[in-house]
Amino acid sequence: MSLSALVQEIRIPIIDVYDDFFQRNKEKLVLCVYGGAGSGKSYAVAQYLILRALEERGKHFLITRATLPSLRLSCWMLIQHLLREYGIPHAVNKSEFWIEIRDNKLFFKSLDDPEKIKSAEFNYIWMEEATEFNYQDFLQLKLRLRRKNKLQNQIILTFNPIDAYHWLKTQLVDTPADNVAVLRTTYKENPFLSADYVQELQRLSEVDENYYRIYALGEWGILQNLIYTNWDVVDRVPEEVDQVVYGLDFGYNNPTALVEVRIKENEAWVRELIYQSHLTNQDLIDLMKGLKIGHAPVYADSSEPQRIEELYKAGFNVYPAMKSVKDGIDRVKRYKLRITKDSVNTLKEIRAYKWREDKEGQVLDEPVKFNDHAMDALRYAIASMEGRNAPRIRIL
Structure with a gap:
């Protein structure tokens, strides 16, 4: 058959x-x-x-x-x-x-x-x-x-x-x-792909030649100019740390990503909690309520103020994240990242997260915007924790 x-x-x-x-x-x-x-x-x-x-x-x-x-x-x-x-x-x-x-x-x-x-x-x-x-x-x-x-x-x-x-x-x-x-x-x-996803792949030709060659054309590429090399894989996160924060990158057709970051001195333990497409805000709220986040600050994509407000009203200490990508990456690089082995999508993203190259091969001061949802969430957490957006804890 x-x-x-x-x-x-x-x-x-x-x-x-x-x-x-x-x-x-x-x-x-x-x-x-x-x-x-x-x-x-x-x-x-x-x-x-x-x-x-x-x-x-x-x-x-x-x-x-x-x-x-x-x-x-x-x-x-x-x-x-x-x-x-x-x-x-x-x-x-x-x-x-x-x-x-x-x-x-x-x-x-x-x-x-x-x-x-x-x-x-x-x-x-x-x-x-x-x-x-x-x-x-x-x-x-x-x-x-x-x-x-x-x-x-x-x-x-x-x-x-x-x-x-x-x-x-x-x-x-x-x-x-x-x-x-x-x-x-x-x-x-593949005739079953959505038009939006096809457009995202085709758009890579304008974003990064190497990514376009690998992910759109299916041709061999060379992963160079990687952004993060300051990481390794661990089995679990420690209980006793100096600070716990969360980073949240909103999505719908693209995945919504929520990561937990536990800070102790110059080390940051990273655990992926949510990485899922087609979540409404209510779906997200329901998932987050089961995660025992408590009063810890959650730094979320500042381009979605209405979604931030909804989460805040649902009882979470959610605040707009610092949006400077370059500064945020610089702050993440100050830490030794310890990523748990069950953070599957985070590990996949960080292995390929790289600086953009133009058509002449010049390296640009911005990352490739493709499969970077957990990377955004990670940056929101660490950069905002250190920056001006550090919140006053809201007691519920």
Whole structure:
């Protein structure tokens, strides 16, 4: 059965270029699927694995990312969403993170604890956001493809081409072996994207050439001129700190981002609390009430005074943030940032957050405005805490 046949049976939307690619390459061991943002590659691979689970029996699947929090917020949620949407019977084990379809098991394991995978055997492996992995990770995972199968076992890698010097390009894409198939796609192959998102991607040509090349054209870029290098990843935040503040970047079609920042001397622990699209102000208020923010100051995007006022009336100490981007970035750079590993979107943003370059390659004194919602929230919190907007605490 092809994805096209599955469409007719349970009426799901597919992108033809992926259906053709998977059908032509059933005998290949390694499938590299890369390209720009919005190309639908993650959806397509999830659909392909669901199809394999419907057609086969007794197979083991591994879906993996570098960390468990990122895996839970992406593939784990995506595959469950698709199974519910398509009405496919399945069982979910939330404590051990596996899904059963017929008598096939889909295991969701991260590589932050390699012992979980070391002795296991699989028929199909999906490495989502493969740029998070190193070459040794890939080789080790490929060795796990030894579970008995009449068909070809496969490992699938999906990623954005963010670094022209990455092993994915040098070891796989540039010189693919006979058992490797490569597909590059862009947003143009995805007919299901909203017009607003398409315009945002096209606008990147006027914003930053490197971002446009990576995220719109799906071509290899070079991430240079990064803004923040003063950060690392931690398991949790400390309880005893000097100050706790919050930064809030409003959105609707784009995500609303709320981050908590805990300050102790020259260190700032950062924890992502909300990163979600299509939130009304009432939705946001309801979510924030469950976070036990208390009387701590929340610094929010000053271009949304009405939303700030609504949150203030709902009982939060919300104040307009300092808006100077350059000054705000300078203040954030004074701290050693400790970002919790479950702050998935914040980590993804900070890894790519860079200064703009014009068409002549000159570096400008402003960041690229793309996928920067948590970065804005982080800047609001730290810069406003130090600046003139420091509030008087409102006692409720």
